[in-house]
Amino acid sequence: SQQGEEDPQALSIQEGENATMNCSYKTSINNLQWYRQNSGRGLVHLILIRSNEREKHSGRLRVTLDTSKKSSSLLITASRAADTASYFCLFSGGYNKLIFGAGTRLAVHP
Amino acid sequence: SAVISQKPSRDICQRGTSLTIQCQVDSQVTMMFWYRQQPGQSLTLIATANQGSEATYESGFVIDKFPISRPNLTFSTLTVSNMSPEDSSIYLCSSTNAGTGYGYTFGSGTRLTVV
Numbered sequence: 001s002q003q004g005e006e007d008p009q010a011l012s013i014q015e016g017e018n019a020t021m022n023c024s025y026k027t028s029i030n031n032l033q034w035y036r037q038n039s040g041r042g043l044v045h046l047i048l049i050r051s052n053e054r055e056k057h058s059g060r061l062r063v064t065l066d067t068s069k070k071s072s073s074l075l076i077t078a079s080r081a082a083d084t085a086s087y088f089c090l091f092s093g094g095y096n097k098l099i100f101g102a103g104t105r106l107a108v109h110p
Numbered sequence: 111s112a113v114i115s116q117k118p119s120r121d122i123c124q125r126g127t128s129l130t131i132q133c134q135v136d137s138q139v140t141m142m143f144w145y146r147q148q149p150g151q152s153l154t155l156i157a158t159a160n161q162g163s164e165a166t167y168e169s170g171f172v173i174d175k176f177p178i179s180r181p182n183l184t185f186s187t188l189t190v191s192n193m194s195p196e197d198s199s200i201y202l203c204s205s206t207n208a209g210t211g212y213g214y215t216f217g218s219g220t221r222l223t224v225v
Binding site for chain 2: 037044045
């Protein structure tokens, strides 16, 4: 399957700092989603941005989408230790095809 | 990373019937999950399939409606019971090995239409 790329692969920050994760893809998309995975759990949906949207906010999360560059970023502001998790972008290029990024492991230190 | 074979890829079913979806992983994995993606919506986690014990269901999903089996570390099934048109969705299984942080694999999905 065609896998998207995320960077950085790992990010370590202090509480209160902002965390930015980037995701790039190669196909045309209908929407792009960001998910979180706590250790040993399934993916939890965070936010969805459609291909005709450029920016979306949800609480401390801000997602941008640049379809010309085929990239998206997830910003977590004022991070907390509880934000420690892996974060994945997921693309929907068609009704029955999902492509996911490799993930960014975020560690937020108290 | 593991490769998952999911079947059927699609089905059209009559309301009131049940459909069992299978996922076979090509290697042993510690975690398997089942998701639903309704039309135009994002993925929703249905449950975690636990090997040798009852699945752990998320809020809004119950065992009577979505019984899950996981007899070993490479195989799981999800049954959608007593189907109604509202159950028309894509159903996906996924797997990961706990502790890797990523390396998360999805099945190709089952597109279910209930008529």
